[in-house]
Amino acid sequence: MSELPNAGKKTAGPTGKANTPRVMEVSGKMMAPTRHAPNTTPAAIDTFLPAPMTTTEKAEIIVLLKEINESIKALPGLLGNRTASTAHKAPAAKRAPVCCIFCSGxxxxxxxDQYKSPQSRWAVIGEKSLCRFCGTGGHDPQRCHKRDRICLYCDRKHLSALCDLEPHARKVHKPANISAAEEIPVDQIL
Structure with missing residues (x-):
């Protein structure tokens, strides 16, 4: 068995502990650790390595396999106790609780219900200096990233809550990307 440069030497790892070689060349083949540690007895070593080995070489491999196995066991703690199936998933976004822009309810x-009329709602938008497109403050409405949002009832560009169409005249428009879009009178929805 031949070893890679520095393969037989112990080196200090990031934790300061001595590391054994991580990759060895056995009979011209590179042997890297596998995902699951095999049985780590000298007899088991003979079953998965193609070349005969000395007892010392077998002992070194057993130590290496045990270190790899311990590293694998430590992974769940490093991942914050996530399971293997959830470790790669991004955390779900938490929605903020609903808060009315008019009365903070x-x-x-x-x-x-406190501000029912479109006129009273438009007045609150003006008093609080809120954007008519997104309902938040602190920016110029002409630069709002939601300035192209269309009202659900009248197809004009403003928050649907600000629509001045009479309730009986309002129609809910399905988005254009839905096939066979149709208009449904609001009083027929529920």
Whole structure:
């Protein structure tokens, strides 16, 4: 068995502990650790390595396999106790609780009972200096990233909660990307 440069030497790893070689060349083949550690007895070593080995070489491989196995066992702790199936998934985005832009209640702006009329809602938008496209403040509405959003009822560009169409005249428009888009009178939805 021949070893790669530095393969037989112990080197200090990032933790300061001595590391054994991670890759060895056995009978002209590169032997790298596998995902699952095999049985680590000298007899088991003979079954998966093609060339005869000395007892010392077998002992070195057993030590290496045990270190690899311990590293694999430590992975769940490094991943924050996530399972293998969830380790690669991004955490789910948490939605902020619903808050009405008009009265700060815990309902959607379109369902606000305190400010029912479009005129009173437009007044609040002006008083609070909120954007008519997204309902938040702190930016110029002409630079709002939602300035192309269209009202669900009248096809104009503003928040649907600000629509001044009479409720009986409102129609809910399905987005254009849905086939066979149709208009449904609001009073027929529920």
């Amino acid at each position: 815990t309902h959607k702006a379109i369902d606000c």
